[in-house]
Amino acid sequence: xxxxxxxxKLTAIIAEKVxxxxxxxxxxxxxxxxxxxxxxxxxIAMSVEDIFGIEIEVNESLAAVGDLVGAVAALIxxx
Amino acid sequence: MSFSICGTGMYVPVHTVTNExxxxxxxxxxxxxxxxxxxxxxxxxxxxxTAYMATEAARAALENSGISAQELDLILCATVSADSIxxxxxxxxxxxxxxHCMAFDINxxxxxxxxxxDTAAGYFAGGRVKNVLIVGAERMSRIVDWEDRSTCVIxxxxxxxxxxxxxxxxxxxxxxxxxGDDVIxxxxxxxxxxxxxxxxxxxxxxxxxxETFKYAVNAMSADIQTLLERNDLKIxxxxxxxxxxxNSRIIDAAAxxxxxxxxxxxxxxxxxxxxxxxxxxxxxxxxxxSGMLQSGDRLILCAFGGxxxxxxxxxxxx
Numbered sequence: 001x002x003x004x005x006x007x008x009k010l011t012a013i014i015a016e017k018v019x020x021x022x023x024x025x026x027x028x029x030x031x032x033x034x035x036x037x038x039x040x041x042x043x044i045a046m047s048v049e050d051i052f053g054i055e056i057e058v059n060e061s062l063a064a065v066g067d068l069v070g071a072v073a074a075l076i077x078x079x
Numbered sequence: 080m081s082f083s084i085c086g087t088g089m090y091v092p093v094h095t096v097t098n099e100x101x102x103x104x105x106x107x108x109x110x111x112x113x114x115x116x117x118x119x120x121x122x123x124x125x126x127x128x129t130a131y132m133a134t135e136a137a138r139a140a141l142e143n144s145g146i147s148a149q150e151l152d153l154i155l156c157a158t159v160s161a162d163s164i165x166x167x168x169x170x171x172x173x174x175x176x177x178x179h180c181m182a183f184d185i186n187x188x189x190x191x192x193x194x195x196x197d198t199a200a201g202y203f204a205g206g207r208v209k210n211v212l213i214v215g216a217e218r219m220s221r222i223v224d225w226e227d228r229s230t231c232v233i234x235x236x237x238x239x240x241x242x243x244x245x246x247x248x249x250x251x252x253x254x255x256x257x258x259g260d261d262v263i264x265x266x267x268x269x270x271x272x273x274x275x276x277x278x279x280x281x282x283x284x285x286x287x288x289x290e291t292f293k294y295a296v297n298a299m300s301a302d303i304q305t306l307l308e309r310n311d312l313k314i315x316x317x318x319x320x321x322x323x324x325x326n327s328r329i330i331d332a333a334a335x336x337x338x339x340x341x342x343x344x345x346x347x348x349x350x351x352x353x354x355x356x357x358x359x360x361x362x363x364x365x366x367x368x369s370g371m372l373q374s375g376d377r378l379i380l381c382a383f384g385g386x387x388x389x390x391x392x393x394x395x396x397x
Contacts, residue, residue, distance in 0.1 A: 058289045059289075
């Protein structure tokens, strides 16, 4: 799965979470810009885990949507 | 023989602290606390001790049950914010209400009320008791760091109690303990040993927010599903779910994850904050006295907290 495909899936999850147009969400968009705090990121990560069957370590390094895409890509790549 | 809940009671301190009051202490505001935690106000002890609150809640539960203190065979209490390590909270409640039965404490942090119920169930099953008093009481304001805005806005003080009598209201329970202190811990006061060279920590609540959220949501949704499946029940068969009132967002996320309508969850964190082991019996007492419960109604109680320990049980209202 390419990073673009992962981004598309994550964008849909995040857009639903914050009730935003998916077109507004880019890889470089930060969670702070979306009004998403650490518990929201955890909530989103749990949904992502369910979809991809992975376990994401949630910490301060996940600042932008692209960081989460990178984390997912790395975990999928290990499998 | 199991038991049924035949009376409930609660006590909270008179003094109320609003989010606006807190914004004068730490950098926060009402909008942030309300949307991020779900608390609007909490009761905070000014002169009330944990034992006083526990005793008052116990008196209210006894009165509600029609059972006298002399008729009790066992008192079980839970707290993470006791006035003293010894005597136990249960001993002080025994003295306060004028009972003479066996009394001891159990520590399972925020999930403790479920552990009290299950311990009591063992005594009922063994035929050793006819009436049991259980109490969860907390003066969380004593163990929060009032300079840490991420935790001090969450907690409140209070006590909740239940009287258990012979019956068949305790139907099933699920427990899980995953020992460790990396996610939630409350260190003790280190003391002043001239010999000890270990690292000392502030004796306040230390909580990893994201890990706690993930653990709590997964535990609560899984425990509820387990009880439903094991008892061949649908969510429509449950009158109400009474969750530990830790954070409204945990309850929201657990409801979504378990595909259960949010309205099934009884929530009062907005008025009391997180009162740890007292939160479920306080909620139960509010439900009991509201007239919302009918005989035969099924309730699921579920909680999680330091330990890590999580639990849920299925009860029918007498």
